[in-house]
Amino acid sequence: MILKAEGLRKLYGGFCALDGVSLAVGAGEFVSIIGPNGAGKSTLINILTGVTPPSAGTVRFKDRDVSGIGPVRLARLGMARSFQLVQIFPDLSVLETLQAAVVARLGRGTRLFASLSGDREVQEGALEVAELFGLGEKRHVPARQLPQGDKKLLDVASAFALRPEIILLDEPTSGVSTADKTAIMEIMVAAAKRIGIQAIIQVEHDMDIVFGYSDRIVALHQGRILADATPAEIRADQRVVDTVIGRRARVR
Numbered sequence: 001m002i003l004k005a006e007g008l009r010k011l012y013g014g015f016c017a018l019d020g021v022s023l024a025v026g027a028g029e030f031v032s033i034i035g036p037n038g039a040g041k042s043t044l045i046n047i048l049t050g051v052t053p054p055s056a057g058t059v060r061f062k063d064r065d066v067s068g069i070g071p072v073r074l075a076r077l078g079m080a081r082s083f084q085l086v087q088i089f090p091d092l093s094v095l096e097t098l099q100a101a102v103v104a105r106l107g108r109g110t111r112l113f114a115s116l117s118g119d120r121e122v123q124e125g126a127l128e129v130a131e132l133f134g135l136g137e138k139r140h141v142p143a144r145q146l147p148q149g150d151k152k153l154l155d156v157a158s159a160f161a162l163r164p165e166i167i168l169l170d171e172p173t174s175g176v177s178t179a180d181k182t183a184i185m186e187i188m189v190a191a192a193k194r195i196g197i198q199a200i201i202q203v204e205h206d207m208d209i210v211f212g213y214s215d216r217i218v219a220l221h222q223g224r225i226l227a228d229a230t231p232a233e234i235r236a237d238q239r240v241v242d243t244v245i246g247r248r249a250r251v252r
């Protein structure tokens, strides 16, 4: 197992957002986390990626305890993520955004942009990811001028530019049209293969996407795991269909 979480609990004051969640993800897996609004999906991703410390429980990445380690050190170890709400610098161009990620991966010095133009590895790394994500022609466009779908794509691409072993994506296709969702997923899967990413964990509400791409589905409800199973098993689980899937969409 690359990533193993055990007994995760998260309290916000008296409110229990996660209650005894355990999860293990191995190489080659594409895992989707589903659940109604407020189920604890983002809280789980935030704990797995060291953004939020758990109130109890452990997270082990490549057999190393990483609870509360922080996203920067975690990225160096080989885990990257994107956020539910796009986190891009509006004034940076597509290429500059990706260059910043490559710089972070390579651990280049702090005089970020002063040295960028002369650094071929940074240049080429950023351009390669831009092209993998179909953003090559827009490489000089400032992020704020991109349409919403491309903003999401750039955010996800930045995480891929870190060349992680495992990537966690919190609603990578939210706020984009159904056609764009599928396009983003196709690009992500191809890029993951190309870059050599071993596992993907995503939070996703769109059931066509969830059932179309996942090897495994984890259904969260009120901070607990309702089911952790294959798409076929999830489809046949009436409790999950009633409490999680039925609220949003019919399963085809």
Ligand SMILES: Nc1ncnc2c1ncn2[C@@H]1O[C@H](COP(=O)(O)OP(=O)(O)OP(=O)(O)O)[C@@H](O)[C@H]1O
Residues within 6 Å of the ligand: 012, 015, 017, 035, 036, 037, 038, 039, 040, 041, 042, 043, 044, 084
């Ligand atoms: N920083 C916080 N302080 C207090 N309560 C919080 C905090 N973060 C999350 N919560 C609460 O914890 C619960 C789980 O939140 P979380 O964001 O993990 O849900 P989610 O499954 O990602 O929902 P959504 O589908 O809306 O993104 C919610 O009831 C939320 O209001």
Ligand SMILES: [Mg+2]
Residues within 6 Å of the ligand: 041, 042, 043, 084, 170
């Ligand atoms: Mg969320």
